[in-house]
Amino acid sequence: MFGSKLISALTLAxxxxxxxxxAFSADVPAPGASPRIDAIKKSxxxxxxxxxxxxxxxxxxxxxxxxxxxxxxxxxxEYAKELGVKLQPIPVSHETKVPVLASNQVDLxxxxxxxxxxxxxxxxxxxxxxxxxxxxGRKDNKKLADAASIDAxxxxxxxxxxxxxxxxxxxxxxxxxxxxxxxxxxSSAPAPIEEIMAKRADVAPINxxxxxxxxxxxxxxxxxxxxxxxQDSSEKAAPVGLAIxxxxxxxxxxxxxxxKEMQPKLTADEARIVDTMK
Numbered sequence: 001m002f003g004s005k006l007i008s009a010l011t012l013a014x015x016x017x018x019x020x021x022x023a024f025s026a027d028v029p030a031p032g033a034s035p036r037i038d039a040i041k042k043s044x045x046x047x048x049x050x051x052x053x054x055x056x057x058x059x060x061x062x063x064x065x066x067x068x069x070x071x072x073x074x075x076x077x078e079y080a081k082e083l084g085v086k087l088q089p090i091p092v093s094h095e096t097k098v099p100v101l102a103s104n105q106v107d108l109x110x111x112x113x114x115x116x117x118x119x120x121x122x123x124x125x126x127x128x129x130x131x132x133x134x135x136x137g138r139k140d141n142k143k144l145a146d147a148a149s150i151d152a153x154x155x156x157x158x159x160x161x162x163x164x165x166x167x168x169x170x171x172x173x174x175x176x177x178x179x180x181x182x183x184x185x186x187s188s189a190p191a192p193i194e195e196i197m198a199k200r201a202d203v204a205p206i207n208x209x210x211x212x213x214x215x216x217x218x219x220x221x222x223x224x225x226x227x228x229x230x231q232d233s234s235e236k237a238a239p240v241g242l243a244i245x246x247x248x249x250x251x252x253x254x255x256x257x258x259x260k261e262m263q264p265k266l267t268a269d270e271a272r273i274v275d276t277m278k
Contacts, residue, residue, distance in 0.1 A: 071269045074265060119243070127240065131207060150225060161192040191210065
């Protein structure tokens with residue numbers, strides 16, 4: 001009798017654990033819950049808008065293997081797998097990467113998009129990463145070498161260069177009100193590197209991913225924050241993710257649930273690609 005009670009108790013415990021696990025699983029919504037998922041399953045294809053944006057989505061031009069790689073592609077592959085359909089990449093441009101959703105040319109726009117108030121008015125996001133800003137300068141510049149953090153740049157002794165009309169202009173003015181600011185005409189470079197190398201400025205802002213490429217190309221540079229080669233910077237941070245057309249709550253909830261389960265793999269894959277850029 002005691003053995004019977006013990007078995008019953010264990011059975012109940014397993015049932016409770018199983019129920020708890022199911023409650024947090026990313027089960028595909030039942031038929032009728034999401035018209036978008038029903039349409040994708042019926043067609044047998046998940047259409048995704050693609051446009052390269054390293055390190056989140058990188059095109060494979062070798063002619064063999066997957067046509068794309070990176071966390072955005074990894075996540076899209078998982079969506080297609082869970083739905084039991086094929087993944088179909090559809091090229092988009094900077095001008096069409098958002099409008100293609102409203103026109104129903106794609107189900108997801110997986111070209112990495114920064115979440116902005118303007119975009120949030122027309123699409124919903126599934127966020128899995130972020131973009132942010134680093135401050136860089138010459139490694140032999142004592143002002144940069146002695147700086148413990150980006151806060152030290154906000155000083156009358158430091159000159160900060162920036163591109164006039166660039167994405168970082170307003171941030172520079174707000175972040176470093178005490179520094180000397182030097183606005184220059186934008187060029188094809190990702191940052192005003194000429195001002196730094198000519199010593200007309202001590203530091204300049206640059207996107208954290210572009211910093212990795214610049215640091216590899218131009219020797220003798222250093223960046224803030226110093227930790228992890230500035231990849232953990234939270235300065236001017238903006239979430240990055242894929243987008244869907246608005247008005248699809250069940251579809252969005254499922255996409256977010258899958259992303260949550262995939263997050264460790266997505267982060268690791270982004271770090272892998274960043275490492276290949278160094």
